[in-house]
Amino acid sequence: MSFVEHTVTADGFDIRYVAAGDGPPLVCLHGAGGLRLSRAHELLARTHRVIAFEAPGFGESPANERSASLRELAATMLAGVDALGVGDTFDLCGTSFGAKLALWLAIDAPDRLGALVLASPAAIRLPGTRPPEDPAEMMAILYQHPERVPPSAPPSPEVVAKQLTLVERLIGPARDEELETAMRTLTVPTLVMFGTEDRLTPPELGRHYPELLPHAHLVLIYDAAHALDVDRPEAFAALVADFLEQRGQFVVRRTSGLLYP
């Protein structure tokens, strides 16, 4: 399954995205480090049309000084989805910073989503935590299994600095009262995943989500740090695919335990 790169113009931005697969659309929003694909995306593309956007201001795109808030950027991303003509509803998966972006999109367009997936969401953070600047330390905090990181050229220092400026401008407070109040009204089925080895958004933060989101299901991904899809791609893809298919009924096992008929 190979992802093909495209660009779509929406809300005045030229937005890069990569897509692969057929089936129901799954829109992915990346974390603060920018767009990257993992083996989990490839696995999900077997059952879904996976569309991974690069938010304006990330990667090689021009610096984004126009989006005034994360909520506004969420509206831009929805315009991007609509420009692709994916249909009335789609599933949405946000990672870390992108999970907070996804929450705003869900809050402002609740009828558009079939299901929401939040991977290591950074919508609620421990006060004072920010990603380390040292690249080696960053690797250690992102990955429990650095040997599973797909080979790719690291972004240039200019890109890293540009992304960091944008993230810091948009991310909002560690506890965002406006967002959390709005989260309580959200009824879309939501899967929330945290890695048991995550030190950036530690798994203890997971418990806030079922408290705020009445339709949330919290799942701990064992042996994974912050980048869940890289550390445990098979587990990540199997869980997400199951949730997208079954929604809240994913708690009911449907695989057979029969050994010998």
Added chain:
Amino acid sequence: MRAALFSIVPYERPSRPRGWPVPADDYSAEVAQASMERALDSFAVADQLGFDWISVAEHHYAPGSLTPNPMVMAAAVIQRVKRAKIALLGSNIPIQNPVRVAEEFAMLDTLSGGRVIAGMLRGTSNEYVTYGVNPAESRERFIEALRLIVAAWTEPQPFGWMGRYYDYRTISIWPRPVQTPHPEIFMSISSPEMAEFAAAHRISAGLAVTTVPRARESVEVYRAAARQHGWDPPPEQVLHRAAVHVAGSDAEAWADCAPFATPDRPVGALSMANPAIDEAVAGAGYYGRDTAQQRERIMAAGDLRERIDTGQILAGSPDTVLQQASAIRRELGAGVLELAFIGPTPDKRRRSLELFGTQVLPRMREL
């Protein structure tokens, strides 16, 4: 130094060795009932004598132990033992459903008012045959199961677990443990891998089926790894298990013990009851990176003198046994001595328990 009375609750009728699994063709329900009753009675006596813990453990398919589910036994023990802690050393978590283990520990902690010590072990080699779990995966299953059990005890919201060996979509156990954040966990540190894991997670250390010289090597690995993780295990987090027999004099005790220390009774009698199975389990990679030393540890035999000298058996008068306990405290920095009472007859074992409780235990406090 603290003392624990340990019993795997043997079926109390002499029998010739019959390998493993042991056929039940001459099984007597009366003997089994009497054996359990006697064990419960000795636990109650130990509680009154001031023992700090009562410990039970999990073993399968042999008369050596009548507690394949030590949780069930612990629930009975709690009815008779009102003061001492109840230690499970342990539950063999890699062959169990870890959520069920978390639930059972939480039930026991609630029933006992917070007196449970949660030992988690991999079990002896033959245990992997019991429920058909691949022994090659034992260590990874152990580590994941332990992490999952702690999460089940402590996560306040329902959560799913997407593991490597375990996949649960929603967990929210009731009751919860009484002790906060959870009961103290003990695990075996006999292999270097597990000593390092225990140290990294600040888990208390158990040493059993071993000798003091071997245990000292394990404790050194554990303490060195703990220092790397920024802590120094206190004595009460290091437990040594040994057999014990106290009599009026050294000569009497040693004569009583002689039948228990013969070359055909290796330290790891349970593992070695069926050498072919142990061989196959070892071949699957069960023992880890120092297989040879681990199997040597289990197959070790030796005469009584040698077993006393290496801390496998404490035997003698109360004064002698106190000195032997003192040596273990000094050599290992162990603050908990877990004792299985051996002795030729129930009456001798009872007298030994009482001698220990009245003449050794009070003075062990000073060690």
